[in-house]
Amino acid sequence: xxxxxxxxxxxxxxxxxxxxxxxxxxxxxxxxxxxxxxxxxxxxxxxxxxxxxxxxxxxxxxxxxxxxxxxxxxxxxxxxxxxxxxxxxxxxxxxxxxxxxxxxxxxxxxxxxxxxxxxxxxxxxxxxxxxxxxxxxxxxxxxxxxxxxxxxxxxxxxxxxxxxxxxxxxxxxxxxxxxxxxxxxxxxxxxxxxxxxxxxxxxxxxxxxxxxxxxxxxxxxxxxxxxxxxxxxxxxxxxxxxxxxxxxxxxxxxxxxxxxxxxxxxxxxxxxxxxxxxxxxxxxxxxxxxxxxxxxxxxxxxxxxxxxxxxxxxxxxxxxxxxxxxxxxxxxxxxxxxxxxxxxxxxxxxxxxxxxxxxxxxxxxxxxxxxxxxxxxxxxxxxxxxxxxxxxxxxxxxxxxxxxxxxxxxxxxxxxxxxxxxxxxxxxxxxxxxxxxxxxxxxxxxxxxxxxxxxxxxxxxxxxxxxxxxxxxxxxxxxxxxxxxxxxxxxxxxxxxxxxxxxxxxxxxxxxxxxxxxxx
Numbered sequence: 001x002x003x004x005x006x007x008x009x010x011x012x013x014x015x016x017x018x019x020x021x022x023x024x025x026x027x028x029x030x031x032x033x034x035x036x037x038x039x040x041x042x043x044x045x046x047x048x049x050x051x052x053x054x055x056x057x058x059x060x061x062x063x064x065x066x067x068x069x070x071x072x073x074x075x076x077x078x079x080x081x082x083x084x085x086x087x088x089x090x091x092x093x094x095x096x097x098x099x100x101x102x103x104x105x106x107x108x109x110x111x112x113x114x115x116x117x118x119x120x121x122x123x124x125x126x127x128x129x130x131x132x133x134x135x136x137x138x139x140x141x142x143x144x145x146x147x148x149x150x151x152x153x154x155x156x157x158x159x160x161x162x163x164x165x166x167x168x169x170x171x172x173x174x175x176x177x178x179x180x181x182x183x184x185x186x187x188x189x190x191x192x193x194x195x196x197x198x199x200x201x202x203x204x205x206x207x208x209x210x211x212x213x214x215x216x217x218x219x220x221x222x223x224x225x226x227x228x229x230x231x232x233x234x235x236x237x238x239x240x241x242x243x244x245x246x247x248x249x250x251x252x253x254x255x256x257x258x259x260x261x262x263x264x265x266x267x268x269x270x271x272x273x274x275x276x277x278x279x280x281x282x283x284x285x286x287x288x289x290x291x292x293x294x295x296x297x298x299x300x301x302x303x304x305x306x307x308x309x310x311x312x313x314x315x316x317x318x319x320x321x322x323x324x325x326x327x328x329x330x331x332x333x334x335x336x337x338x339x340x341x342x343x344x345x346x347x348x349x350x351x352x353x354x355x356x357x358x359x360x361x362x363x364x365x366x367x368x369x370x371x372x373x374x375x376x377x378x379x380x381x382x383x384x385x386x387x388x389x390x391x392x393x394x395x396x397x398x399x400x401x402x403x404x405x406x407x408x409x410x411x412x413x414x415x416x417x418x419x420x421x422x423x424x425x426x427x428x429x430x431x432x433x434x435x436x437x438x439x440x441x442x443x444x445x446x447x448x449x450x451x452x453x454x455x456x457x458x459x460x461x462x463x464x465x466x467x468x469x470x471x472x473x474x475x476x477x478x479x480x481x482x483x484x485x486x487x488x489x490x491x492x493x494x495x496x497x498x499x500x501x502x503x504x505x506x507x508x509x510x511x512x513x514x515x516x517x518x519x520x
Contacts, residue, residue, distance in 0.1 A: 006175035010034055013089035015106065017041075017048035020123055021095035023151025026052045029077040030069075030152075031180045036080050036089060045079050052077065055152075087113050091176065093121040093145050100127050104135035111137050119169050121145035125196065126252055129162035129189045140166035145173055146193060147182075148466050155182045156465040162189045183465060185458035191256035194454040195466040198473060200253055200263050201440035203246060206234030207266040209436070214429040217286040218297045223424050226395030227387065228434040229470040235286035236294075239279035243272050261500040262444060312398075312425035313410035319418065322411050323347040325354035326361045327376060333363035333388040340392045340419050354378065359411050363388045365484050366439075366491030368430045369401040381405050384412040387432045389480060395422040397432050430495040431488045438476060439488035445473025446504035446517060456518040474517040482511035 011034040014025040025037045025048075039045040053074060059065040086092055092114060094106055107120050114120075120142045122132050133142035144160025157180075159173045170186060177184035187193040192200065206220050215223070221233020238246050247269050254263040272278075272285065279285030280292055287294040324346050326334045338348065349358045360383040364372045369385040372378070380403040387397035396416045400409050413423050426433055445463070449456050460472020469476070477485045489503035510517050 006172045006179065009090040009172070009176055009179075011036065011089045011091075013038060013086035013092035014095065015039070015083075015086075015092065016095040017044050018095060019149055020147060020151060022048050022052055023149065024093060024095060024123065024147055025077060026055065026073075027147075027152050027180050027182075029073040030065075032072075033076065033179075035077045036086055037077060038080050038083065038086060040081060042081055045081060049077070049079050083109060083113055086110070087115075089114060089118055091119045091121060091173070093123055095123040098124060098126055100131055103127065103132050107132065107136050107142065116141075119143060119172060121173060123147060125193075126191075126249070128191075129160045130164065133162045133164050139164035141169050143169045143173055144187070144189065144193070145177075146187075146195075148195070154466060156185065156195075156462060157182050158185050158187045158193045158195060158462065160187045160189050160193055165189075183461060185454060185462045187458070188451070188453045190451065190453050192253045194448060194459055194462045196249065196253065197448055197453065198441075198445055198459060198463050199467050200250065201444045202437065202467075203234045203238050203269075204250065204263065204265055205437045205440045206238075207268050209429065209433055210235075211266045211268055212429065213427060215424070215426040215433055216297075219424050219426065220433055222422075223395070223397050223426075223433045224437060226422055226424070227390050227397050228438055229390070231468050231470075234437070238269075239285035239287055239289075239294075241279070242281055243269060243278050243285050247273055261498065262440070262447075264500060312413050312423060313406040314413070317407075317411050317414040319411065319414055320345050320347065323349040323355060323358045324361060324415070325349035325351070325358040327363060327372075327378070329372075329376065330363050330365060330388075333365075333386075336388045336392050337361055337363060337386055340421070341415060344415065344418055346415065354382070358382065359384070359408055359415075361386050361412065365389060366431050366435060366488035368428045368495065369399045369404070370428050371430075371495070373401060382408045384408060385432070386412075386416075387434060389435055389484065392416075392421060395424065397434060398423060398425050399428060399432055400425065401428055430492045435488050436492055438480070439485050439492070440501075441469070442473050442477035442480075442485045442517070443489055443504045443507055446477070446506035446510075449474065449517075449520075450504055450506040456520060460518070477507065477517045482507060482515075482517050486511040 012028045013036045014021050015038045017039040025035050029035045056070045060067055060070050092110060110120060122144055123146055125146055129144040133139035136142055143165050146158040148154035148156055157177045159170050161170045174184045185194055209220055210217055217235040221236050224230045224233045250265055276282060277284045280289050283289050326337050328334050349355050354360050360378050362372045362385045364385050373380040373383050380401040383401055385399040398412050416423050445459050448454055448459050456474045460475050463469045463472045486503050486507055489501055492501040510519060
């Protein structure tokens, strides 16, 4: 069977009636394929069939599907309770328990039933496809076919090539995925494939920032949504996934990569799991929930997460009384700050050095506020760092040095609030909050490309669809500038001397040559 012959696939066998198996069976039947849905548990099989039919009924009511299409799809979906009933399937995909030996034995059994041309696919998200296929007589036809939950709505599948997988098997499933109405990405069989690998910066770096009391969980989430444009913050996402599930997945990848520093977690997560704070499903995680909705801060934040967090000083501030000096170090960012404040009655200090009573605003890229003041010989007591890298359209991140006076921070807050921006205040950190999380996302995405796990195009596509990122990692880096992303990584590495922050060589080479991060 070849990619050109993917249209020859008429019958698909689906093994397992959990959430993923049901979703794959529903999707395939809707797409016009004959589906044999197998489970040895008759009651579970009936429940799955009833559930799929019920879903179609709701789709008809909502106008997503007409009655005729529903009847046709239902006629194509056949429940079976014997593996032998899958004998004439062109493709068989398993979506059973994540246990290597059980999957291996299933495929060994299937090889005695199906034809030698039948493709055997595993929906595993965490096991090695190569390990699964190693038990098979014909390992070349075994391929990973990793869908995401909920399958009908998450329009992506990773097609994973094991060490022994024939290219034609991958090509066929790539084309078949498109037939199902989903996008397909090709992935090398490495831990995390593309999607779970690409997602390993968001929550871990958020935990690191939280652990250093740079900001509380709610502020970090607000910044990542308001400044960087993400749909959810890392702690909202962790609560949604379930802290226990997130911990298991992330620790697995960390160990599969032999304790790669980029994927290292912080004990904050395991402490919450030990305390039973599992997120939405337990009513408490990083947030407190009532009727599955998070309570607003401060009552909706676990108390231990607010200690040491940066406060945004408030009070009556006469913004006309204190001149403002903007560091020219990054001219375009300084210009953005000046333009944002232009409509206010603020006296701008135009001197080459700030006057003795001026509020000092800096716009560091990667550096913390303290090192910026030291490098530019500025008074830290009057200095506030402004994150202008992402633009100043809706939300601004303000960072203080340990020496910044409360009145200086209050004045900076008042200025930007009166300019129409939401303001989040944080303690000193290399890369603010948003710069360092995004730089880690980009660097890990670059490393996926460097290792050939996925193409730049597929890495970007997978992150947008499966992770819900505002842009793919490499596109994100191009948008902000590869040289600036590299500067953030290097500044973080200089500050911490932790290999976690070493920049990908893919990033370093393309930044140095002035090439797009998508350049292969």
